[in-house]
Amino acid sequence: MERTISRGDWQPPAPPSLRGKALRSFRDYALNDVQSRTLTPRTRELYERQLERLILPHFGETEVEKITTTNVRAWYAQLCPEQPTQRAHAYALLRSILSHAVDDERITANPCHIRSATSRRRMKNVEPAKPDDLARLQSELQPRFALPILIAGWCGLRSGEVRALRVKDVDVVGGWIRVRQGVTRISGQVLVGPPKTPASVRDVAVPPHLLPSIKTWIEHLPKGEAERYLFPGREPTAPMSEKALRHAFAKAKELIDRPDMTFHDLRHTAATLAAQNGATTAELMRRLGHTTASMAMRYQHSSAQRDRQIAEALSSLLKSEEK
Known part of the structure; x- marks a missing residue:
């Protein structure tokens, strides 16, 4: 001693x-x-x-x-x-x-030393929906089925965030959706509370083409009820159920012939479309409500169309030099 x-x-x-x-x-x-x-x-x-x-x-x-x-x-x-x-x-x-x-000084060193053990390889090659697919949903599906899916596909909201939206969370004049809460189901009980992480509390700009449909939907809801859910369940005071959202998404997948898609793939769609139109990693983090750059990057995908645009842009560089 x-x-x-x-x-x-x-x-x-x-x-x-x-x-x-x-x-x-x-x-x-x-x-x-x-x-x-x-x-x-x-x-x-x-x-x-x-x-x-x-x-x-x-x-x-x-x-x-x-x-x-x-x-x-x-x-x-x-x-x-x-x-x-x-x-x-x-x-x-x-x-x-x-x-x-x-x-706590129970042990002198952490025995977990496996490299890359917390990283994961994507088992499924996610193919984001195309803008034409989303446009078709908007024109051919009833708003009660289409709008929750379109908000996820264009704005990148999670399933629980879409279902927890209230009328007051949508600014159709300024074109913003304010994500302030989320719906979760724990041990059979539906809970509405803060979103997944502090970074998930955010304001998301809505593409202008989607605002008229959202405005029309709100106009058909009871007046003067800003606290009312944007997509209510069977009971007006309850949010849309997970089962109802799955039913709406099943109709959407059938319409655009994408049986492979999951609802979460719509976040990949939103991130990919934003990235292809110039969004930086920091902007994607803010839009999707992520805390790290690696999480935001995980949702970006290349596409054959975008790769063709890049190839054509490279050729244009040579043509400009020849001139």
């Missing part, structure tokens, strides 16, 4: 609250860690589900101090090989919990 002290390696014992029996196992420590975080209800439910299904079956009864890099690598090697997104999220959660254990 004297030699340890003289070398400067001695550390005082961790507080009893962390070394006590109640938090000795990884299960107890991890659940306590997640409960102590400031999270949205949806994120908290997601973390708890990832713990119970993917992490605790392997590490639950192990003492935090006895989790090694070898243990982590063995767990990761067999973890959801066909589900890269779940795999990346579960690893990120484990790493963050053990990082807190380092901060």
Whole structure:
């Protein structure tokens, strides 16, 4: 002990609250860690589900101090090989919990050292909808089916953000949609609260061609009810249900012959169209409500049409030099 002290390696014992029996196992420590975080209800439910299904079956009864890099690598090697997104999220959660254990001086170093484990390869090659597809939806579908899809496809709103819009959130004169809340479903209960992240609270400019349809839709809603949902459910005081939105989207996919599309692919559509028309990464982050550039870049896609335009632009450079 004297030699340890003289070398400067001695550390005082961790507080009893962390070394006590109640938090000795990884299960107890991890659940306590997640409960102590400031999270949205949806994120908290997601973390708890990832713990119970993917992490605790392997590490639950192990003492935090006895989790090694070898243990982590063995767990990761067999973890959801066909589900890269779940795999990346579960690893990120484990790493963050053990990082807190380092901060709490339960362990001296984080055993999670797998390179690129939190990145994920896109398993599906997303093909964004084309402007002509969106135009067809606007002209041929009833507004109650078309407008939620068009707002997602042109403005990049998430499903829960579209469903949570109120009449007062839409400025048809200035051409803005104010994203201030979102709809989530947790344990069978529908909750309306803040959007996914602080960056998701944003104002999104609406393409002018879409404003007349939105204005007409609002004019058919009861007057003087600014707090009313823009797309109400069966009960006027409730937002459109997820089932109703899926029904509307099924009609849209059939009309444009895109059975492969998901509703979330409409965010890819909005990002791609904006990027092709000159939006910078910072502008895409703001428009989509992202916190990092990498997240915004993930939603950008090239297209054969855009590649042809680039090729033609390159040829024009040569022609201008010849002149």
